[in-house]
Amino acid sequence: MLILRSSPASPFGRKVKIAASVLGLSDRISIDMADTTNPEDTIRVQNPLGKIPALILEDGTVLYDSRVIVEYLDFVAGGGRIIPADISRFEILRLQAMADGMNDASILQVYEKRVRPEERRHPDWVAYQADKVARALSALEAAPPRMVSGLDVNIGEIALACALGYLDLRFKGTWRSTSPHLEAWLDSFEAHVPMFAKTRIEPVEW
Known part of the structure; x- marks a missing residue:
């Protein structure tokens, strides 16, 4: 199971959630609330920048920011789904x-x-x-x-x-x-x- 560290108000986290849904990957992602203002929140370890969203892969690798995450999700879904491979x-x-x-x-x-x-x-x-x-x-x-x-x-x-x-x-x-x-x-x-x-x-x- 992939873990998405985000918060409900984040437009960047929302982008990842919608992309995952469009790609049919929502059921492979667990959403874990992150508080970027809390120095004890592990988001600061998972992403040294302390920013959301961050996607924790099954092997523990963490991807950030949202642009990298959605490209990864598109790749997992077969590629060229929401990010075309052609000149467009x-x-x-x-x-x-x-x-x-x-x-x-x-x-x-x-x-x-x-x-x-x-x-x-x-x-x-x-x-x-x-x-x-x-x-x-x-x-x-x-x-x-x-x-x-x-x-x-x-x-x-x-x-x-x-x-x-x-x-x-x-x-x-x-x-x-x-x-x-x-x-x-x-x-x-x-x-x-x-x-x-x-x-x-x-x-x-x-």
Whole structure:
């Protein structure tokens, strides 16, 4: 049994869970909650960076980060399932990179307001991160991915769905008012990929 160290709110962990489901591998993975803020949590031994997700293989080897994990899962599933082997892989990996970058910028905004004392916060730095997300949303709204049909989804689309889901979770879905094409795309993704709804958690204030 593979062990996935993650947390319910992690968009990167969610990406791995959805990828595993699409690939038919969910029943081979056990989910183990990780607390990256706890110095006693073994995640800091399993991944010296102390970051999630991390996938513990049956021989004890640990894979990280999410991009490495999903590539491994695709390999286990036979290859070329969610990460094509042909030239289209680079467009798909580029979309994954943009979605992951949106998540990075969004998480940094959350950490700034959750972790740093108010008197030491830097509004300009938060705005700098927010602008990354805004630019990515604008580019994607102008050229949204194909509408999803069945479980024929790739890792770029999975990553994007998780990035938009994280914006719903932490930023009250404000992206939707300016991104109708992306909103319609996410609706189609959710309609065809059941694990997206299964991995959703309720928004919380921060």
